[in-house]
Amino acid sequence: MSTQPATSRADALRDGLVAAARELFSGRGLTVTQAQVAARAGTGVASLYRRFGTKDDLILGAYRDALALGPETAHQAAEKESAWSGLVHFVTASADVLAGDRGLRELVLGGFGAPLGWSRGSGPTELARVLRDTDALVVARLEPVVRRAQADGDLRPDVGVTDVQLVTAMVQAGATLGGPTVPGLHRRAVGLVLDGLRGRRDGPTPLPVPAMTLQELREVTARAAHP
Incomplete structure (x- = not known):
């Protein structure tokens, strides 16, 4: 016994x-x-x-700590010497975390859709609240960073703090597209997006990874056709 x-x-x-x-x-x-x-x-x-009791409860149990990384990364961004480097840190670090975890990616991006909830026959409860509160905290911590970067002339003046969610979705489309065939493709998306956000630059920033080859594109297409 x-x-x-x-x-x-x-x-x-x-x-x-x-x-x-x-x-x-x-x-x-x-x-x-x-x-x-x-x-x-x-x-x-x-x-x-x-x-x-529900699948949403299980998902929250699995990802509560990971969700807390969002506000923590936003706090780190606010502590950087320049606001632009803070934004680069937030976008890059968040992209890497999400790209490495399919479930977390589906959870975070799914949080912007309706209805949220993976539990059959029940609406979203604590999981939805945690996602909502986490997103609000990230936005609150990043808003002054965005304003400082714009005041410095490093960030386009027409960018809003809620564009962070748009950037997240755009970058993670690269992670989904690349999958195991081109696992670093999201980093190329990060480079392209960050250059588009710049308020000023002398020239294009070198991208961290090369473009997909035609063979890789064929493999990605084949994977999508036969998952």
Whole structure:
């Protein structure tokens, strides 16, 4: 008979479910089922439901810490010596985090759509609130950075702080397009977008990765046709 306290076993099981969900969501996206998560964690679906009543609860358990990186990265941007370097840091760091995690990418970008919620038969609850509050905090921390960058002449005067969400969606389209075939393609998108945001520059900024080859484009197209 195990001498491990019941609460410790319960915590260990919950941690195992969260780790399994994070692993599966990251590689395969949010269409992964609760049954698949439970199986990966070595337990049954009933045990999962006792700890996560809905799929939205499970998603939040898997990504609560990752969502907190957004406001933290915005805070880091505000602390940079120049506002422009802060914006570059935020866009680049956020792009890398999202590009490396399919589930997080679907969660963040899906938060701008309606209806939000991966739980059958139920509306969005705590997950939607966390997404909304996280987004509001990011915007609040980035707004003064945007204004300072414009005052410095480094950022186009017609850019609004909410364009951050637009930039995020544009860049992550590159991550989705490149997929495992061209995993760094989102960084090229970052370079193109940042140059478009510049208020002034002497010339085009060198892009960090090369364009897709025709062979890579064919592979990407084939992957989309036969997922």
